[in-house]
Every structure is written in structure tokens, then in C-alpha cells.
Amino acid sequence: MASKVFRISGLPPQTDTNTLREALGLKQEDIINIKAISPCCSDPATKVAIVEFGQGPPSYLKDMIEGHKSDHQVEMAGCDDLNIDMNFYGLAQLYATPHKADISADIVAVTSIAGHAFGSWRGRGNLRRMWLQDFLQKDLPNCRTMIFGYNSKLDSPGIHQIEDYRDNLLTELKKARVSGEEQSRPIIFIGHSFGGIIITQALVKSRDTKPSSDPDINAIHKATYATLFFGTPHRGFNVESLTKMLKIVSFYETIKSQTPEKVNKGFERIGGYQLSVSKTSALLNPPEGEITVCVNEDHTHLVKFDSKQRSAYSDTILNLKRFERAPPGLPAASASLIPTMPPIIPVPHILPASPTVPGSPGINNQTPFRDAYPELQSLQPPLKSRRYYTRIPKGKLEAERKRQQAVSIIKSGSMGRIPDQGKSSFSPEDEENGEKFE
Structure with a gap:
């Protein structure tokens, strides 16, 4: 399985490899690959490190790696606490x-x-x-x-x-x-x-x-x-x-x-x-x-x-x-x-109802595109029908409504479906940093 990558935020400007190792409590034999130490985008007075641990991450990061919490804080002498995460939000x-x-x-x-x-x-x-x-x-x-x-x-x-x-x-x-x-x-x-x-x-x-x-x-x-x-x-x-x-x-x-x-x-x-x-x-x-x-x-x-x-x-x-x-x-x-968005006009679409795919742009949202994530539509069983809204030009509304009567929106790949999100064949590497699909 691919090694996991971590982001360490809140580092002082003078941070180097030795001070980082000391702050993380690493032993002399522990291997750390520092991929970058760069200014923080939102706070230039601090720095952010992107690192990999050559022999596995420290044990205190276990709960975060297993998904029980989103980040972990580390005390650093003379500075604010450091924050370690894997999500890179x-x-x-x-x-x-x-x-x-x-x-x-x-x-x-x-x-x-x-x-x-x-x-x-x-x-x-x-x-x-x-x-x-x-x-x-x-x-x-x-x-x-x-x-x-x-x-x-x-x-x-x-x-x-x-x-x-x-x-x-x-x-x-x-x-x-x-x-x-x-x-x-x-x-x-x-x-x-x-x-x-x-x-x-x-x-x-x-x-x-x-x-x-x-x-x-x-x-x-x-x-x-x-x-x-x-x-x-x-x-x-x-x-x-x-x-x-x-x-x-x-x-x-x-x-x-x-x-x-x-x-x-x-x-x-x-x-x-x-x-x-x-x-x-x-x-x-x-x-x-x-x-x-x-x-x-x-x-x-x-x-x-x-x-x-x-x-x-x-x-x-x-x-x-x-x-x-x-x-x-x-x-x-x-x-x-920038393109001007056409007016939002209600069009009934049949999509799987809750439980839905959390965070999906085509669900619980007004989407400005027509393509589909056909694979995501099968992720949850269709419990009942829902109505969703999409943006389409006014002139095409009547034609779209007629077409919807004859063709199932789920099978046709027309407007209102979740935009497409392709993925390669699943492998253990796809779980890198807690993500099953990249």
C-alpha cells in the first residue's frame, strides 16, 4: 500500500528538518521524508510541511489514520500547537x-x-x-x-x-x-x-x-x-x-x-x-x-x-x-x-432518494451541467422518487419536458443527472490518505 502523506500546519518560519523531527518526537532511527516546507496560504507568518514517514507514522496518529478523528495536535515548545491532518482541506x-x-x-x-x-x-x-x-x-x-x-x-x-x-x-x-x-x-x-x-x-x-x-x-x-x-x-x-x-x-x-x-x-x-x-x-x-x-x-x-x-x-x-x-x-x-447562467426552471428528475451520496453535486443541489456520473447513480438503492431542479435554456424547456416523458432520465444520460466522475479499477492504492476513489 502507498505511504500516506501528512500536512503539518503552524510551524514557525525558521523550521528545518531537525526542529521538525524534534517537534514530532521522532527518534534518530525514524525516517521522515519532508516533501516540502512552504508558507501557509492563509497565514504567511507560519509554515506548512508536507511529509511521509518512511517506517510508518508515529503511533499517536493511529486514531487519525483509522478515521476516528480528522486531525491531531502536537505541542511545540515556544510556539503555538502544531496541527497534523491527512485530508488537505x-x-x-x-x-x-x-x-x-x-x-x-x-x-x-x-x-x-x-x-x-x-x-x-x-x-x-x-x-x-x-x-x-x-x-x-x-x-x-x-x-x-x-x-x-x-x-x-x-x-x-x-x-x-x-x-x-x-x-x-x-x-x-x-x-x-x-x-x-x-x-x-x-x-x-x-x-x-x-x-x-x-x-x-x-x-x-x-x-x-x-x-x-x-x-x-x-x-x-x-x-x-x-x-x-x-x-x-x-x-x-x-x-x-x-x-x-x-x-x-x-x-x-x-x-x-x-x-x-x-x-x-x-x-x-x-x-x-x-x-x-x-x-x-x-x-x-x-x-x-x-x-x-x-x-x-x-x-x-x-x-x-x-x-x-x-x-x-x-x-x-x-x-x-x-x-x-x-x-x-x-x-x-x-x-x-464568464458564462451567464441560464434561469433555473423546474424539471422533474427521477434519482435515488436518501440515503444519497453525501456531497454529490447533482443531489440536493441545482447543477449547471448535463453529463452524468452513471456509476454513482447505483451506489444507493432507489427508495423513492424525488424532484430535482436543473438549469436549462428557456427555449428548450418544452422539448425537454416532452423528451422526459419518453426516456428515463437515469438510463438516458440527459440533463439533471449527476456529473460524471470516472475512476480506474479499485486497488489498495486508491485508499491513499483515506480516499477510496481518487
Whole structure:
């Protein structure tokens, strides 16, 4: 099984390997692999370490590893308590950067539903490279590269909706971009599957926020220069003028993924094969055009690069380097930068009722897209029917209603279904950091 990765927050600025080992109570023979010590995104006066334990984590972390608690606190002499977690919720910087004035861009990566902020970007090769950290710190050393984590576990008791994830992302970015220099720094988003939907929703909210109400939130969409979408189910969005100023790169998969089925201890990918996100859905096809990249992988492995020699990584870094060289004075984003959401019109959909998949964007929420997570629809038994709402253009309402009478929404893959979330075949490695599906 892959070694688990931990985040240690609240470290003093002068922290080095020795002080960290001492704070964690490690013995001389204990092995610790410090993957990064970087400034905290929300509190630059402290630092955050990302670590692995070579011979297994300390025994005092057992309850957290087994899922009995979400984090663990450690006393550090002369400083505030340290906090250790495995979930990586919020923003986490992946490697140290030069002085703030020399940072060329902020890169923000958002994983998909039921994924892990760190593990979902990690390759499956023998070296288990996490390309956003291991590759970009050498290829883009002047970029502040961050990951965003949120609670969307399939077995979570939470009732999160897409608006919660969106607002959390904006709040974390607001805390990470305080000064005038930071707010004007270009942002490059990277989104995998549902993570791309969270990004787009966040940009819509940022654009619609009046500068007089919250200038920090409004500044986010103005600073956004480009977005790389990996297998994001866009279909159903009104994107007529999305890319007048926003650069778009869309990656799409060409290999089918196995669907999960309920077993005694959760879910395993033992079902049939199907394409999680079709090419039609993964591409925006805006009038101004987009860069499209075909990837010979399934939905999960779209974002798992074992080496720099992977063709998809070559395409990724080529575009990231090009976007990093964006002019420092970005023009203010106009209203046409982000798609306008069509009005919400009630349409009856038949979906499995509670107990539902906690945190799923297509349940207990108004979703702005048409694609499906067909595999997730079978995770819970259909106890009764419910009515849900989705956003569709007014002109298509009547045709949609007629079509709904003839075709079952669950079997047809039409509007209102849960957006797709592909996964590779289940293996013990999928349980990394407590996540069964990345």
C-alpha cells in the first residue's frame, strides 16, 4: 500500500528538518521524508510541511489514520500547537517560491468529487510522483502552486452542495491573495472533472460580486488568465463568450473506466466499462476556440503523470509555461469573460432518494451541467422518487419536458443527472490518505 502523506500546519518560519523531527518526537532511527516546507496560504507568518514517514507514522496518529478523528495536535515548545491532518482541506502550497515580488503566477489545482487534494494528482509508478509538486517545482519554480481540498467523500455524513465548495474556494483564495501585488498576480486554474465545475462556478460568483461589496472576491475573476480542464463535464453550460479573454485548454480521455459497485466494505470498481466524460462534454467549443488535447488514459489517469515523458504532461507544461509569461498588467475581465447562467426552471428528475451520496453535486443541489456520473447513480438503492431542479435554456424547456416523458432520465444520460466522475479499477492504492476513489 502507498505511504500516506501528512500536512503539518503552524510551524514557525525558521523550521528545518531537525526542529521538525524534534517537534514530532521522532527518534534518530525514524525516517521522515519532508516533501516540502512552504508558507501557509492563509497565514504567511507560519509554515506548512508536507511529509511521509518512511517506517510508518508515529503511533499517536493511529486514531487519525483509522478515521476516528480528522486531525491531531502536537505541542511545540515556544510556539503555538502544531496541527497534523491527512485530508488537505483548503489551500496548500506545494513547494517554496522566491520572494513574493518574483512570483510570476498562482496555479490552483482542484480535484474531483470523492478525490483527494494531494493523492488524486499522484502517479501510480514505482516512484509515486506527484507532478504538481515534483515536476512543477523544477519546471515552474517561480509559480506559487497550490492544491485545494474539500470534503466530498462518498461515505461522508456531510450535506455539502456545489455552492459550499465554490464559496470555500473563493474564501481560501481571498485569504491567500491579500496584498495588491497578490491580487493582481495572474491565476491559472487546473480542474479535474467536477473540480473544473467548481472553478467555473467560483469565477461566475466572483464576477457577479460587486467590487463595493467584496473587492477581494471580485478581484479573483479579473486576475484569472487561463484554465486547464481535465475531463470536465461542461455540457449544458451556456459558454457563448466564455473565452474572449480567458485561455482554455481542455483534455479528454479515450479509455473507458470501470464503474463501482456496492460490496461489504464500501465500493469497488468491478462493474462494466464506460466512458466517464465524453469528448463532446469535455470540450467547450467556444467561438474564440480552445486548445484541445486527446489523452490515451481513463478518467482518473488523466491527471496522474508518472514521468515528465508522458505526452499529456508535455502538453500541460507547454501551456503552463506559455500562460506564465502572461503580461503583468492583465486587463479587467468583462462580463463576457464568464458564462451567464441560464434561469433555473423546474424539471422533474427521477434519482435515488436518501440515503444519497453525501456531497454529490447533482443531489440536493441545482447543477449547471448535463453529463452524468452513471456509476454513482447505483451506489444507493432507489427508495423513492424525488424532484430535482436543473438549469436549462428557456427555449428548450418544452422539448425537454416532452423528451422526459419518453426516456428515463437515469438510463438516458440527459440533463439533471449527476456529473460524471470516472475512476480506474479499485486497488489498495486508491485508499491513499483515506480516499477510496481518487
